[in-house]
Amino acid sequence: xIHFIGAGPGAADLITVxxxxxxxxxxxxxxxxxxxxxxLLDGRKEGxxxxxxxxxTLEEVLEVMRAAERRGExxxxxxxxxxxxxxxxxxxxxxLDREGISYDVTPGVSSFSGAAAALEAEYTLPxxxxxxxxxxxxxxxxxxxxxxxxxxxxxxxxxxxxxSTGLLERVEEELQAGGYAPDTPAAIVYxxxxxxxxxxRCTVSTLARTARENRITKTAxxxxxxxxxxxxxxxxxxxxxxxxxxxxxxxx
Ligand code: SAH
Numbered sequence: 001x002i003h004f005i006g007a008g009p010g011a012a013d014l015i016t017v018x019x020x021x022x023x024x025x026x027x028x029x030x031x032x033x034x035x036x037x038x039x040l041l042d043g044r045k046e047g048x049x050x051x052x053x054x055x056x057t058l059e060e061v062l063e064v065m066r067a068a069e070r071r072g073e074x075x076x077x078x079x080x081x082x083x084x085x086x087x088x089x090x091x092x093x094x095x096l097d098r099e100g101i102s103y104d105v106t107p108g109v110s111s112f113s114g115a116a117a118a119l120e121a122e123y124t125l126p127x128x129x130x131x132x133x134x135x136x137x138x139x140x141x142x143x144x145x146x147x148x149x150x151x152x153x154x155x156x157x158x159x160x161x162x163x164s165t166g167l168l169e170r171v172e173e174e175l176q177a178g179g180y181a182p183d184t185p186a187a188i189v190y191x192x193x194x195x196x197x198x199x200x201r202c203t204v205s206t207l208a209r210t211a212r213e214n215r216i217t218k219t220a221x222x223x224x225x226x227x228x229x230x231x232x233x234x235x236x237x238x239x240x241x242x243x244x245x246x247x248x249x250x251x252x
Contacts, residue, residue: 002065002075002096004089006082006108007031010194012039014114019106027073030061035080035219037194053077058088062095069101082110085134086162112160114192115221118199125232129157129225137164137171153178153224161222168208168222175224180204185228190220201228 003022008014015023023029024043031041033052041050051064061077068075079087083105096103112134116123123132133152136143141163143149152159153175164171165188176182182205190198202210204224211217236242243249 002069002077002101002103004077004079004083004092004103004105006106006110007036007040007078007080008109009081009111009114009192010037010197011114012037012042014109014193015040016106016108019108022074022106023076023078025074026076027071028064028068028075029078030056030064030075031078032080036078040078058091058095061092065092065096065101066099079108080111081114082108085110085112086136111162111192111221115160115187115189115223118189118192118197119187119223119228121223121227123158123160123223123225123227125227126235127233128227128229128231131155131157133157133159134162135159136162137167137174139164139167149174150178153180156180156225158225158227159223161224164222165211165216165218165220168211171222172205172207175204180224184224185226186222186224187228188214188216188220188222190214190216192221 005019005022020043023040024045026044026048028049029041029044030051030053033054053061065075077092079089083089093103124130133155135147135149135152137149149171156179161171182203184204186202186204186207188200188207188211198214198216200210200214207222237244241249241251
């Protein structure tokens, strides 16, 4: 049995209770060493075999899984954040399906949630933005044509960019070509929830400079939009005058 588990964004106590239990029961752990906090391995079983996937190919990862299956052992494949985002789990699951090896998936706290917590922000403010676009800048890994950053930027909603810290000059251009004003608030969140976390607030036109000045080159998220500003309407849900399924509003 293979368990795909989201490790959370960094802090070792941000893994789920289920994830931590399965991790503690594993005979084999394959973890994404470039981003997963190694402190998560501290609770492993004695004799547990540990592999860092950072230097492994898909084929090598699958071979470790297969070998564990042949021995009747349990494998945990530990991915950073939530495995459904830029986690390359689909190709692993499809290969396991072809070989009749069973698996399940335990979600994790994604770094975009960790970044919101670090910013003490709400991505979906009433009247400001009710949508969050999660995307990345096209680099060595292409992005489908219809998802060019400038096209997505045209919505003017909250955006969270993964995997784009090395491309910030182009990010600035694309965001502005899509319609964000140069002074639209933005923030770079480096290593959200890790002890070395850094939050750098800036604007759409100062992203590259801000990253340079703070020597941030990777493991950061770029957040963009007026959710980082100070103007918004309060929610209907908690408005005394608003009636909904669980509460009757007071008039006057
Ligand atoms: N599945 C992960 C994302 C993996 S892609 C998740 O749900 O978070 C790797 C990218 O995620 C990094 O390049 C960076 O953009 C972002 N990232 C991962 N952990 C981060 C953290 N703690 N703080 C800021 N960004 C992070």
